[in-house]
Amino acid sequence: MSALRFSDTISAALADGILVVTIDNAPVNALSADVRAGLMAALDHAEKDGAVAGVVITGAGSTFIGGADIKEFGKPPVEPLLPDVISRIETFAKPVAAAINGAALGGGLEVALACHRRHAAPSAKLGLPEVKLGIVPGAGGTQRLPRLIGIAAAIDVITSGRMVSAAEALKLGIIDSLSSGVPVTEAVADIKTIDSSTLRRTGLLPTPAEAADIIDKAATDALRKARGQRAPSEAVRLVRLAATAPLAEGLAEERRTFIELRDSEEAAALRHVFFAERAAGKVEGLEAVAPRKIETIGIVGTGLMGSGIAVSALNGGYRVIGVEQNPEVAEKGRERIIGLLDKAIQSGRLDAAGREDRVGRLTVTADMQQLSRADIVIEAVFDDLTVKTELFQRLDTIVRCDAILATNTSYLDPDVIAAATAQPERVVGLHFFSPAHIMRLLEVVNCKRTAPDVLVTALALAKRLGKLPIVSGVTEGFIGNSIFSAYRREAEYMLEDGASPQEIDAALEAYGFPMGPFAVFDMAGLEIAWARRKRQAATRDPAERYVVIPDRLCEAGRFGQKTGRGWYAYPDGRRTVDPDVTAMIEAARAEKGIAPKQFTAEEIVARLLKAMTNEGDALLSRGIAARASDIDLVMINGYGFPSSKGGPMFAAGRR
Numbered sequence: 001m002s003a004l005r006f007s008d009t010i011s012a013a014l015a016d017g018i019l020v021v022t023i024d025n026a027p028v029n030a031l032s033a034d035v036r037a038g039l040m041a042a043l044d045h046a047e048k049d050g051a052v053a054g055v056v057i058t059g060a061g062s063t064f065i066g067g068a069d070i071k072e073f074g075k076p077p078v079e080p081l082l083p084d085v086i087s088r089i090e091t092f093a094k095p096v097a098a099a100i101n102g103a104a105l106g107g108g109l110e111v112a113l114a115c116h117r118r119h120a121a122p123s124a125k126l127g128l129p130e131v132k133l134g135i136v137p138g139a140g141g142t143q144r145l146p147r148l149i150g151i152a153a154a155i156d157v158i159t160s161g162r163m164v165s166a167a168e169a170l171k172l173g174i175i176d177s178l179s180s181g182v183p184v185t186e187a188v189a190d191i192k193t194i195d196s197s198t199l200r201r202t203g204l205l206p207t208p209a210e211a212a213d214i215i216d217k218a219a220t221d222a223l224r225k226a227r228g229q230r231a232p233s234e235a236v237r238l239v240r241l242a243a244t245a246p247l248a249e250g251l252a253e254e255r256r257t258f259i260e261l262r263d264s265e266e267a268a269a270l271r272h273v274f275f276a277e278r279a280a281g282k283v284e285g286l287e288a289v290a291p292r293k294i295e296t297i298g299i300v301g302t303g304l305m306g307s308g309i310a311v312s313a314l315n316g317g318y319r320v321i322g323v324e325q326n327p328e329v330a331e332k333g334r335e336r337i338i339g340l341l342d343k344a345i346q347s348g349r350l351d352a353a354g355r356e357d358r359v360g361r362l363t364v365t366a367d368m369q370q371l372s373r374a375d376i377v378i379e380a381v382f383d384d385l386t387v388k389t390e391l392f393q394r395l396d397t398i399v400r401c402d403a404i405l406a407t408n409t410s411y412l413d414p415d416v417i418a419a420a421t422a423q424p425e426r427v428v429g430l431h432f433f434s435p436a437h438i439m440r441l442l443e444v445v446n447c448k449r450t451a452p453d454v455l456v457t458a459l460a461l462a463k464r465l466g467k468l469p470i471v472s473g474v475t476e477g478f479i480g481n482s483i484f485s486a487y488r489r490e491a492e493y494m495l496e497d498g499a500s501p502q503e504i505d506a507a508l509e510a511y512g513f514p515m516g517p518f519a520v521f522d523m524a525g526l527e528i529a530w531a532r533r534k535r536q537a538a539t540r541d542p543a544e545r546y547v548v549i550p551d552r553l554c555e556a557g558r559f560g561q562k563t564g565r566g567w568y569a570y571p572d573g574r575r576t577v578d579p580d581v582t583a584m585i586e587a588a589r590a591e592k593g594i595a596p597k598q599f600t601a602e603e604i605v606a607r608l609l610k611a612m613t614n615e616g617d618a619l620l621s622r623g624i625a626a627r628a629s630d631i632d633l634v635m636i637n638g639y640g641f642p643s644s645k646g647g648p649m650f651a652a653g654r655r
């Protein structure tokens, strides 16, 4: 094999008369301008060189191609454009095969779809995740995929943006073969046998015949899940076009739609979220710190939160020791955890073998001494400072000296809990969101004395649990509840100033929140916040504006949905405006002599955004949050802020 180089990222070697072209553009072989130019140059070479009988395209490392280079979006386009490279591959006179060694996503799969043959490693994942970035595939995905697998299946794959396993890709017809060895070797052997006059050019295939009702159902399902987002509905329209329009027409319409969506606010916001997620959990200065080894996780308390944490830990492959106060409660905790695993089976997220494996790694006991085997203990007991400090002092005497202690408090000061222990540097906060086995967000609280390797271990653990870890410093409510408190306060101020709960909720829901704040308060219950306000009453600054309406609601026994009444009434479970609440609000305004103002939906959103970003700025200036994008991720993943708006800090910057 003699090595050839076509650009900084594209090299090739001749193997048995086949030019094996390798894309080496770490970290994910994205299709940058240099990759596109190198691919074109390699094809030029293959076209002219009579010794080359065919071409195999593959990726260096563990990825085939991670897609278009998202960092290039928003910059002036640089030729050759990806659709031109792809069209050159499809119409190439000599056979071209894709040796899919790892993830083939977005533009990466589009390159493969244009090849005449596709061989994938069993571990490869394939997909068109563009809708997650607010765009549609822009290099032929909506036109070529349906020609291979049919309209209904293409609608599902493209509008979900899901990763398809190599085995499923074979079944669907996306790939031609699953490699039992090295995909490149098999692709070279295969392509040598192909006659150039019989090349299967995907774009020229008709879409397979399908019953109209199957296609309609796939489209209806996709649009229902899209909940008003543009990209999935545009993708459905484009995929349907593949059945009726010639390739050139379909590609032109796809390109026009791709560019329009790529330049939209929604796509800019979703790109921000993509890069924010990659930056999250990275702590400056700790890059070289190695995490401690974690195999066994102790969890004290197996109630609602503890059982969810246990399921997360079992899903992450850890051994779990749950501890309860007595054997009866331990048995209940075990049943609760197994019940959650059974639910996962019912919803198809887990199979019977997976359940057995998890149950085999689970112990729930009333014997706290068992925690001497744990590498980390997470407490999920009642959120009370005395309860937690006493527990940590007891744990100090039981766990190994190198074990980590984590508190799952949402409002208490973990520095105080840490200070009560013999080794405060081994204490970290892990603030899970409920239900803990479902919610991705995990605030990792870096306490005053947390050791660097303890923080790094907590972050590594969070990733293995499939969580999105965001580091927060210590402050009341950490990042999320600090901002949510500011949001809540402002919503209450607006209520007093003249807006109704239903106007505020409707404005936020039209903006993209699944529920407005008052509907959320009713769902969560009003009594916990009431209890906290009562605790804080003695120390509250009398000059601070205080809205009494939520207290009045609680005094009237209106604790939200669970009591059938809160900010709204719930006859037959339906959220309904309650004249009694309107009267309470009007009375509270009159007591303060406030003349109610009218608010537009735009004003309501602007005021709430401002309250969130003011608090966000304060958290940044105090070093509680490391970056504005971390705040955005917390609000999107923990509090329903619409990802299509990019989070409060991003949205405020675009106004």
Ligand code: 3H9
Pocket (backbone or CB within 6 Å): 027, 028, 030, 063, 066, 067, 068, 069, 070, 071, 082, 083, 103, 105, 106, 107, 108, 110, 129, 130, 133, 136, 137, 138, 139, 141, 275, 278, 279
């Ligand atoms: C597209 O293809 C449009 C076309 O239809 C039409 C075009 C005309 N570009 O996730 P990781 C970076 S749209 C630039 O932690 P993993 C990422 O920022 C694209 N950079 O790795 C990070 O950088 P850093 C459709 C990218 O192993 C680093 O790579 N494709 C891109 O957990 C590692 O990322 C997608 O939407 C990119 N495309 O997962 C796929 N991708 O180290 C998006 C990644 O500086 N990518 N980076 O923080 C992924 O889903 C995952 O990255 C992947 C690897 C599964 C590939």
